[in-house]
Every structure is written in structure tokens, then in C-alpha cells.
Amino acid sequence: MKYKIExxxxxxxxxxxxxxxxxxxxxxxxTVTSLIGPSGCGKSTFIRTLNRMNxxxxxxxxxxxxxxxxxxxxxxxxxVVELRTRIGMVFQKPNPFPKSIFDNVxxxxxxxGMNDKDRIRERVEESLKAAVLWxxxxxxxxxxxxxxxxxxxxxxxxxRTIAVNPEVILMDEPCSALDPIxxxxxxxxxxxxxxxxxxxxxxxxxxxATRVSKHTAFFLHGEIVERGLTDKLFIEPExxxxxxxxxxxxx
Amino acid sequence: xxxxxESIKKVWRxxxxxxxxxxxxxxxxxxxxxxxxxxxxxxxxxxxxxxxLINGLPVVNLEFLLSKPIDAGRGGGIFPMIVSTIYxxxxxxLIATPLSVGAAVYxxxxxxxxxxxxxxxxxxAETLASIPSIVFGLFGLAFFVIxxxxxxxxxxxxxTLALMxxxxxxxTSEVSxxxxxxxxxEGSLAxxxxxxxxxxxxxxxxxIPGITTGVILGMASAIAETAAILFTVGAATRxxxxxxxxxxxxxxxxxxxxxxxxxLENAFGTxxxxxxxxxVITIVTNVMVERYTRKMMGQ
Numbered sequence: 001m002k003y004k005i006e007x008x009x010x011x012x013x014x015x016x017x018x019x020x021x022x023x024x025x026x027x028x029x030x031t032v033t034s035l036i037g038p039s040g041c042g043k044s045t046f047i048r049t050l051n052r053m054n055x056x057x058x059x060x061x062x063x064x065x066x067x068x069x070x071x072x073x074x075x076x077x078x079x080v081v082e083l084r085t086r087i088g089m090v091f092q093k094p095n096p097f098p099k100s101i102f103d104n105v106x107x108x109x110x111x112x113g114m115n116d117k118d119r120i121r122e123r124v125e126e127s128l129k130a131a132v133l134w135x136x137x138x139x140x141x142x143x144x145x146x147x148x149x150x151x152x153x154x155x156x157x158x159x160r161t162i163a164v165n166p167e168v169i170l171m172d173e174p175c176s177a178l179d180p181i182x183x184x185x186x187x188x189x190x191x192x193x194x195x196x197x198x199x200x201x202x203x204x205x206x207x208x209a210t211r212v213s214k215h216t217a218f219f220l221h222g223e224i225v226e227r228g229l230t231d232k233l234f235i236e237p238e239x240x241x242x243x244x245x246x247x248x249x250x251x
Numbered sequence: 252x253x254x255x256x257e258s259i260k261k262v263w264r265x266x267x268x269x270x271x272x273x274x275x276x277x278x279x280x281x282x283x284x285x286x287x288x289x290x291x292x293x294x295x296x297x298x299x300x301x302x303x304l305i306n307g308l309p310v311v312n313l314e315f316l317l318s319k320p321i322d323a324g325r326g327g328g329i330f331p332m333i334v335s336t337i338y339x340x341x342x343x344x345l346i347a348t349p350l351s352v353g354a355a356v357y358x359x360x361x362x363x364x365x366x367x368x369x370x371x372x373x374x375x376a377e378t379l380a381s382i383p384s385i386v387f388g389l390f391g392l393a394f395f396v397i398x399x400x401x402x403x404x405x406x407x408x409x410x411t412l413a414l415m416x417x418x419x420x421x422x423t424s425e426v427s428x429x430x431x432x433x434x435x436x437e438g439s440l441a442x443x444x445x446x447x448x449x450x451x452x453x454x455x456x457x458x459i460p461g462i463t464t465g466v467i468l469g470m471a472s473a474i475a476e477t478a479a480i481l482f483t484v485g486a487a488t489r490x491x492x493x494x495x496x497x498x499x500x501x502x503x504x505x506x507x508x509x510x511x512x513x514x515l516e517n518a519f520g521t522x523x524x525x526x527x528x529x530x531v532i533t534i535v536t537n538v539m540v541e542r543y544t545r546k547m548m549g550q
Contacts, residue, residue, distance in 0.1 A: 051441060053437065053440070053441065056436075056437070056440070058363055058365075081443050081444075081445055082443070083443075084440060084441055084442065084443040085442070085443030088441065088442065089437075089441040091434060091437065091438065091441075093434060095432070095434035095435060095437070095438045096438075097435055097438065097439070097453050097457075098435075098456070098457050098547040098548055099456070099547070107439070107442065107444075107452070107453075108442040108443065108444075111439075111442065111443065111444040111445070111448045111452070112443065143549055144546060144547055144548055144549025145549065146547070146548045146549040146550075147548075147549025147550070148549075157438070160438075160442065161441075161442070164442055164443060
């Protein structure tokens with residue numbers, strides 16, 4: 001099995017608060033890995049470390065290494081723009097731009113310098129089809145994305161992310177703001193996407209973790225308590241704390 | 252157990268009855284107070300504008316708008332003044348807008364809001380905004396008219412007004428840029444866009460309604476400014492041929508007509524035209540901003 005992302009002794013801080021403690025995690029390629037754990041356990045901070053989104057926060061400090069295909073992404077030679085092109089991200093709350101549906105998907109293409117109109121149109125259509133949104137929006141591509149429902153907005157954000165053809169997609173609780181039907185659609189989509197992309201998904205919903213992911217890591221107080229195949233972790237957890245969490249005794 | 256709860260409830264209910272005014276009435280009274288404040292504000296606006304229009308409009312006709320003043324403004328019209336006003340306003344806006352929006356982008360996007368330079372710049376802008384306009388006029392006279400040797404001209408007047416509009420546009424722009432949700436920026440950066448692409452293609456378009464309001468506010472306060480242009484623009488009643496020609500914008504014409512006792516009638520006519528110009532600009536931009544926002548937000 002090939003590993004796409006590896007973190008070694010990763011520690012992260014916001015000011016004095018020690019958010020991530022010695023995280024060593026290997027993310028296998030072209031599979032779905034779930035990160036579960038109670039609120040405030042550091043899982044969101046962790047995935048935001050992988051595309052250096054935390055760099056935007058002044059008080060963030062980290063040490064340890066994070067590699068993408070064995071290259072250190074925090075190395076000063078590693079271009080953060082290239083990193084974020086290779087590692088896309090879908091956020092907790094759908095965040096389409098206040099632009100047309102078409103412009104939302106083409107945005108990532110044009111910021112990377114693509115200006116062939118036909119190719120852009122083609123790529124927008126492909127991405128919307130891949131995100132199973134095309135049939136719902138093909139007649140209103142020039143309408144604002146803000147007019148779509150929450151579930152459609154989230155699929156649009158996924159389409160926008162796959163348009164730039166990343167290698168990894170990070171999903172930070174992508175369904176927490178959606179209704180059950182939209183959630184099912186996104187989960188179906190994740191099953192399709194894992195053939196092409198390495199996916200890391202943060203979720204509060206343990207059924208969701210079992211439905212979509214092959215591997216799971218359980219975070220607690222900034223540490224990884226247990227990791228492994230999802231089936232095993234949920235059926236016979238090794239650690240007492242994992243068992244307590246997945247059986248709903250806390251969190 | 253339940254009887255104890257009942258007795259506690261009784262005490263509570265009694266306690267609540269000690270209020271002097273019932274919640275329902277408080278609601279009604281406060282609604283009335285705020286409604287009254289709103290109505291008074293609107294009435295003041297209507298009566299000022301109404302008074303000027305009633306006294307001014309009888310003089311205003313096509314001839315008044317399109318002809319030159321005769322005999323220092325006793326007769327004729329105000330066409331050169333309208334042209335000068337637009338001219339000066341355009342110069343002020345064209346100079347002040349890029350400068351102040353640029354400064355606002357820097358403050359909102361490129362430096363941490365805790366840093367010293369932000370505090371110094373905002374303090375500077377606020378002080379600038381509260382300096383009396385006559386002081387700006389004096390500065391314009393000393394710096395643009397004499398030191399830079401632009402003379403009494405449209406350019407000197409426009410630059411002086413730009414200085415006055417600068418802090419207004421900067422503050423409103425900065426506030427509206429900061430009000431753009433962080434999630435837009437994160438969405439853009441997460442796609443591998445650079446900071447500048449994010450600012451230029453996502454943040455600024457989302458902040459345009461607010462920035463436009465700032466520009467209009469700046470423009471409206473500049474167009475109405477007499478003191479600042481009194482010393483800088485001259486008083487020529489000709490149509491200025493270039494930016495280096497002296498001119499006489501509407502507020503200045505109005506001031507001269509009224510203070511030198513030339514024609515109070517025409518002064519009111521000039522005031523009416525000025526008020527209508529400001530109203531038209533405000534209404535047109537409001538409608539445009541509204542339409543833009545609706546398209547952007549898909550409503």
C-alpha cells in the first residue's frame with residue numbers, strides 16, 4: 001500500500017494551547033480515511049495542517065513534519081499555492097463564492113491561468129457531472145450559486161475542488177450542515193471520488209465513518225488514541241476510550 | 252412534590268407582577284419611541300429639501316440650466332457651474348477612490364489588525380475626517396495653488412476635495428472589506444489561488460456594494476463643500492476648458508450669490524439644482540448597488 005501523506009511527530013499550538021500532540025499518521029492513497037473524535041479534539045486543526053490553512057492564523061505554531069509523496073510541505077522550498085492545488089478542501093459550511101455557478105467552478109481553473117474558453121467549459125461540465133450536480137444546474141449556470149440549496153452548494157464546492165484536479169481532497173465535516181437526503185448524496189459521491197482521489201474526512205457522525213471510509217483514526221485531546229481499518233476499529237476497538245466513544249458513552 | 256413546585260410557581264408569578272409596566276406595554280412604548288425618532292428624522296430631511304425646492308424650483312427651467320450667468324448671476328443660468336461641479340467631482344473621485352481603496356485593502360488584508368500601523372492609519376484617517384473643511388481649503392491654497400503652482404484651478408479644487416473624501420472612502424471600504432466572510436477567502440486560497448487573486452477576484456467583488464456607498468458618501472460630502480474650494484478653485488464664471496482653468500462650482504456660486512446679495516432667488520435655484528444632483532446620484536447608485544447585490548446573491 002502506498003502512502004500519500006505522512007505526518008511525523010506533528011505538534012501544533014495556538015498561542016500556548018497545545019492542540020496536536022505527537023501525531024504520527026500515514027494516509028493511504030486512493031482510499032477514504034475518517035478522522036473521528038469529540039469536539040475540540042484537534043481533528044479539524046489536523047486536516048487544516050495538511051493544506052497549510054492554519055498558516056492564515058497568526059498564533060499558529062507547529063513542529064514535526066508533514067510529507068506529501070515524501071516531500072516536506074512545510075519546507076521553505078515547497079510552494080504553498082502548489083500544495084493547495086494538489087490538496088483540495090471542502091469546508092464544514094458550504095462556502096460558494098457570490099458568483100455564478102459557472103464562475104464558481106471555473107474559478108480554480110482561471111486562477112491557474114487556463115484561458116481557453118472551450119476547455120474551461122468542458123472542464124466545468126465534467127466537474128459538475130462528477131459532483132452529480134450537472135442535471136440540477138445545467139440550465140442556470142449563469143445564476144448565482146448563493147441561490148442553491150445547502151446540499152447543492154456543498155456539491156458545488158466539491159465540483160469546484162475537483163475542477164483543479166487535486167490528488168487529495170480534505171473534507172471537514174462536509175455534511176454537518178446538511179439534511180439526510182443531501183448527506184446521502186454526498187456520501188454516494190465520496191464512494192465515486194475515492195477511485196480517483198485520496199480522501200480524508202472529518203466527521204462527527206460515526207455511521208458516516210463506517211459507511212464511507214476504509215481507515216479510521218480516533219482523536220482525543222489532541223492525540224490519536226487508535227487507528228486502523230474502520231471495520232475493525234468499530235467492531236473490536238483495542239482501547240477502552242475508543243470503545244466508550246463509539247458506543248456513545250461520551251463525546 | 253408537585254404541590255411544592257406549584258407553590259414556587261405562585262411566588263414567581265407574584266414576583267413578576269411587581270413590574271411597573273407589563274412587558275407588552277414596554278414593547279409598545281419602545282416601538283413608539285423608535286418610530287417617532289425615525290419619523291422626526293425623515294420630517295427634518297423632507298422639510299429642508301422641501302423648503303429649498305419650493306423656493307428654488309420656480310427659477311429652474313431649461314434656460315436656467317443651459318445658459319451662462321449674466322451680470323454676475325443676477326440673470327442668465329448656471330450651466331458653467333454645473334459643468335464645473337461635475338468636473339471637480341470627477342477629479343476628486345478619480346484620485347481619492349484608488350488611493351483610499353488601496354489603503355483599505357492594505358489595512359484589511361495585508362496587515363494584522365492588531366499591528367501598530369493599522370491603529371496609526373485609522374487614527375490618522377479619523378483625524379483627517381474631523382478637520383474643518385476651511386482648514387483643508389487653506390492647505391489646498393498653500394500647497395496646490397501656490398507651492399505646486401496649479402493656480403486657482405479645477406485641479407487644485409479637485410485635489411483638495413480628494414483629500415477630504417479620502418478618509419471617508421477609506422474607512423467605509425475597510426469596514427466592508429472586513430465584513431466579507433472569512434469562508435470566501437479560505438475557499439479561494441484552498442483552491443490554490445494567491446492572496447492577490449483572492450483579494451481581487453473574490454473579496455473586492457463581494458465588498459463592492461459597501462465600497463460604492465463609501466465613494467458616494469465621499470462624493471456627496473465633497474460636492475457640497477464650499478469652504479474647501481473657496482480658496483482653491485477661483486471664481487470664474489466661464490466653462491473651464493482644462494483642469495488648469497479656474498471655475499465656479501455650484502456651492503461656491505450659491506455662496507457668492509447669497510453673501511454678496513446678488514440674487515437670493517437664483518441662489519435658491521442653484522441650491523435646488525445642487526440638492527437634486529445629490530439626490531439623483533444617491534438614488535441611481537443605490538439602485539445599481541441593489542441590483543448588483545441581488546444578482547450576486549441570487550435573490
